[in-house]
Amino acid sequence: MSNKEQHKLEHPMDDLLRMDRIPHIWCPGCGLGSDVAAFADGLKKAEVNFDKVAVVSGIGCTGRVAGYIKLDSYHTTHGRAIPFATGIKLANRDLTVFVFSGDGDLFAIGGNHLIHAARRNLDINVICVNNFIYGMTGGQNAPTTPLGAYSSTAPFGNYEAPFNLVGITAAAGANYVARWTTVQARRLSQSIATAAKKKGFCFIEVVSPCATVFARKNKGGTGLDLMKEFRNRTVIDHKADPTQIPLTMDDEIVCGEFVNREDPTFWENVQNGIKDQVEKNADWEKIQSEKNKRLYKKTLKYEGSRDIG
Amino acid sequence: MKQWERPFGRSKPETVKGEVKIVEDRCKGCGFCVEYCPCDVLELSDKFNKKGYHPPYAEKLEECTACKLCEMICPDFAIFVIEKEEEID
């Protein structure tokens, strides 16, 4: 193809990408670009109004996603993407808010925020890209690094049992919990479309290859080799109990949509709670003024406080 | 596949064909598209792009069914597919 024709090529996802920042910073063989492509595809499938979508991410390789997506996007501090997204959603309930961040960002430093947001069933959608390591800072141990795997802060093999991300989130009370790998691009995209339309806390874990640090430190080959390994070990089972399917170095990766319920969201509970109060307090200003006038008159009995200044 | 009936009087079923477009200078030679194309349309070429990687090319373009899996799985937004309908006879 000639150079002139190359220049005119417009990728169908270019309208959702910040073209002045492509090519992105992710390594060759990294699954993040595919995850962003699946995200863009999922949003198109869901037919949401793109002007009313906000994307929040934390710090890390996945945290850079916000900088490449052409929607209202925010790149916040490490671990605090979820409360930030909560603030956006509660201040403007018409927005569809996505949190796109990594396993370390959401479950290590941000672990507390995640379980509380899931408990409250706040109406945000969280996509957690799990690459089993802290990629951006050079390959340190993550709470999802499998037992025995090597990382730069576990030079003799990881001696900590990892978290099971879908298990925690399901136990905390999320409305929708799913796990996919980067290989299953279409199912991931469909899951994202479902989450965008679904109320309540929606969580999707994406098992993604990290070519430069995780694969290299664990003799995994290239990004493509990791993808092939994921593909070979993946089993799809929507009926699996999410608390019983941890991720290890050798066992099967169980993927699927494990939880899909319709529990009421935080805001619905608020509206429910204040139903009676709104009626009772319709004349609120008048009630308060009367109450306070009576209180003020009472306290005038007690003199002796000097009027200072 | 052997067919016993001619679907709606046509000689073969209507299929969608795809034309693969590759934005060569974005490619980082990861090989995802080559590996995961269900019809084995793509291969890595020998030429170099601006960054020194080998971009893919459509070796068996006639096999492409425009499933667009390459478009979704490419991490660099470097490949996409345009559908073209086959002529009905």
Added chain:
Amino acid sequence: MIKKSKLRGEFFMQGDIACAEGAIAAGCRFFGGYPITPASEIAERMAYRLPLVDGAFIQYEDEIASMAGIIGASWAGAKPMTATSGPGISLMNENIGLGMMMETPCVVINVQRGSPSTGLPTSWGQADMMQARWGSHGDYGSISLSPNSPQEFFDLTIVAFNYAEKYRLPVFVVTDAVVGHMTEKVVIPPVEELDIIDRKYTNKKPADYRPYDPDDDLIPPFAKAGDGYRYHSTGLTHDERGYPVMSEECQRRCAKRLVDKIKKNADDIIITEEHDIEDADVVVVSYGISSRTVIPAMEKAKEKGVKVGFLRLVTVWPFPEKRIRELSKKVKGFVVAELNLGQVVLEVERCAAKHAETKLVGHPGGGMHKMDDIVNAILEVANE
């Protein structure tokens, strides 16, 4: 929803409640907080008021989430507030830095208590003043207001919201547990008489809009999420488009403007209250609750023949350097009375260095200054 949301009239009100009412009067419709003595009453009042006026109240799981939450709410267009005490501000500092860098309007209330660390939870102090200026890492400008009565707590919360909206940064209202828990007469005027400022929204089209392109007053116009502008905002050093750029030139433009924005507008921001300054020999500088306790001491010193003036810092930051420098050429010295072991006195000392003496009447907190200590300090400076 309850239509008339703002109180009006004369009330016998606790300081914390007055602060919450001030926020509602200023238009605050989002509160994210965490309980801490002595600021819990603010959260409690907001929990009662906000859902009934179609606002959002959420008790977050910690102060860090509270600060992140109010920054998010601000970007969605709300006027948010959080309230905490010293230990909470220590936790919030990283996200305060994020608020400064992303230039997000919001209000942070610090009802100081005995410090450091857990300190005296049910007692008071004024030892977080430097933290209000320099708490987060890096260079940035900061605005802090210091009320000394529940009425002022109400008024200054509204002023804090106005400053936050005008200058696009987190503004602190730093008071102490005495003012927070004191109950006094508060007059709430009708809403029409209040001066409320809203943030400057952009009138450019989405294609031309640059989120960090400042106007002549060094403040960029705002665009909230959901309006179709599709901008990017980040805590990394960024250029006018909001995109991160790792260069010295970008750092110079980005970080320097955060400091300049407050420095150059300092004259419009600073509020002080002065009494008897014109022919004073000694000027007593104070803020917060200690500004009420110095008054009997000043009267006693006046009886002994000293000409004492009084300078009360209503805005502690930006510090009124110009005024102190001016006064230092006319007076013999300054007496700074504060409930800490020397924080704002360092600024007074720095500004008055060449010309006048500065004496600290410090106190570690948990009680009030003794009148004699202040009187003796005034006499000492006067007799130099």
